[in-house]
Amino acid sequence: MATRPPKEKSRLDLAEIQKLVRMLERSPITEFELVESDLRIRISKNGGYAPTMLAPAGLPGVPMAVAQVPTPGAPSAAPEAAPKPAAASNLIDVKAPMVGTFYRAPSPDADVYVRVGDSVEPGKVLCIIEAMKLMNEIESEFKGRIAEILIENAQPVEYGQVLFRIERTA
Amino acid sequence: MSWNGKQFYWHLTTRRFGREFRFLEETDSTNRWLRDNISEFHLSGSVVVAGHQTSGRGRYSRVWDDRANQALLCSVLLKLKGLPERPGLLSMLPAIALARVVVGHDSTAAVRLKWPNDVLIGGKKVAGVLAEATKHGDDHVIIVGVGVNVNGVPETAGQKSTVPGSLLQETSWKADRESVLAALLNEWEELFDMYLEGEYEALRMAWEEHGPDRGAVLVRSEGNERIEGEYCGIGSNGQLLLRDASGVLRETYSGDVTVGL
Numbered sequence: 006m007a008t009r010p011p012k013e014k015s016r017l018d019l020a021e022i023q024k025l026v027r028m029l030e031r032s033p034i035t036e037f038e039l040v041e042s043d044l045r046i047r048i049s050k051n052g053g054y055a056p057t058m059l060a061p062a063g064l065p066g067v068p069m070a071v072a073q074v075p076t077p078g079a080p081s082a083a084p085e086a087a088p089k090p091a092a093a094s095n096l097i098d099v100k101a102p103m104v105g106t107f108y109r110a111p112s113p114d115a116d117v118y119v120r121v122g123d124s125v126e127p128g129k130v131l132c133i134i135e136a137m138k139l140m141n142e143i144e145s146e147f148k149g150r151i152a153e154i155l156i157e158n159a160q161p162v163e164y165g166q167v168l169f170r171i172e173r174t175a
Numbered sequence: 176m177s178w179n180g181k182q183f184y185w186h187l188t189t190r191r192f193g194r195e196f197r198f199l200e201e202t203d204s205t206n207r208w209l210r211d212n213i214s215e216f217h218l219s220g221s222v223v224v225a226g227h228q229t230s231g232r233g234r235y236s237r238v239w240d241d242r243a244n245q246a247l248l249c250s251v252l253l254k255l256k257g258l259p260e261r262p263g264l265l266s267m268l269p270a271i272a273l274a275r276v277v278v279g280h281d282s283t284a285a286v287r288l289k290w291p292n293d294v295l296i297g298g299k300k301v302a303g304v305l306a307e308a309t310k311h312g313d314d315h316v317i318i319v320g321v322g323v324n325v326n327g328v329p330e331t332a333g334q335k336s337t338v339p340g341s342l343l344q345e346t347s348w349k350a351d352r353e354s355v356l357a358a359l360l361n362e363w364e365e366l367f368d369m370y371l372e373g374e375y376e377a378l379r380m381a382w383e384e385h386g387p388d389r390g391a392v393l394v395r396s397e398g399n400e401r402i403e404g405e406y407c408g409i410g411s412n413g414q415l416l417l418r419d420a421s422g423v424l425r426e427t428y429s430g431d432v433t434v435g436l
Contacts, residue, residue: 103258104412105263106428106429106430136266136412136429137263137264137414137428137429138292138304140306142309144310
């Protein structure tokens with residue numbers, strides 16, 4: 006553990022934190038904690054620790070920057086964490102662009118536009134949202150596969166409500 | 176009887192509505208035809224008229240019957256740069272426009288709008304609207320199909336919730352399809368310009384002016400779902416507002432008003 010005397014009006018920026026991480030990587034030090042007035046940063050090479058920072062709310066920007074710092078020498082944590090965010094980023098939410106009533110098919114007798122597991126291309130109609138007898142076709146913007154349908158036919162939808170999740174494919 | 180273009184253009188005072196125009200003797204549905212041939216039209220307000228539709232569609236693919244050249248059957252193409260704000264209002268504009276046109280020709284006609292976009296005269300349905308929105312390249316396009324019974328009513332009423340009527344029967348206006356369409360487009364273009372200017376509140380009030388009396392008890396049905404309540408006007412998106420027996424204000428975006436007008 007090491008502390009640094011606070012410099013006047015200083016804030017750690019991302020570059021400084023990355024410098025700290027690189028220094029730590031090359032050094033035999035396994036854990037590092039820094040406290041600077043209302044800021045505390047802690048970096049550890051021992052097992053499950055990612056660089057963390059505890060800071061009071063109202064420190065603009067800094068927590069986000071720290072979250073992007075690569076985890077140095079944390080082999081146990083990294084492989085587990087890596088695939089999950091990768092998979093999650095492949096799933097795309099299709100949100101309702103307007104308020105209305107959701108329909109999966111063009112008419113009650115017709116076949117539904119899509120089912121879970123169906124492949125879709127950009128421009129493929131996924132559903133209709135009706136508002137005052139205006140039938141709005143909602144199209145897929147991506148190539149992928151329907152992973153989830155989150156709403157029942159003929160139900161009201163709010164603006165921004167997630168209707169489908171599409172697993173994006175290249 | 177075909178289309179009298181001279182009569183139509185004589186009455187048309189628009190800048191763009193109706194300036195791109197196509198008459199088809201017969202087609203399955205003007206909405207479908209316009210959609211299939213959309214790249215031939217460039218202006219917002221381009222119009223396709225059919226003398227006869229072999230499978231005119233209402234909501235849920237209900238069939239809109241017509242006798243050739245008795246009804247005005249048309250579809251109007253609206254183009255927007257982005258996703259329309261309050262899109263539901265767009266499908267209500269032709270109903271407001273037609274109500275104004277009819278009152279302008281016969282001030283004694285009992286014109287009422289039935290939510291969301293049917294035009295009734297003396298309780299009989301003379302016009303209906305069905306619109307579809309889709310993307311065409313980067314444009315958001317809306318195809319608004321309008322059917323107006325001008326000189327006659329459909330031969331088979333089928334399972335309609337409202338008795339059909341015609342302008343000829345219900346008003347003193349000896350109308351023909353060409354003048355009805357021209358007058359409709361004249362008013363519609365004005366309302367569409369208001370929409371583009373964001374004058375949503377004025378449009379909402381324009382609908383309400385011809386809508387039911389506040390406090391009237393209406394029933395709105397969709398499938399097995401039924402809401403009965405006091406009419407409290409329409410919301411900023413055009414949605415129907417009914418206060419039910421327990422005092423809860425219910426908002427609906429789909430279905431039909433089946434009782435109360």
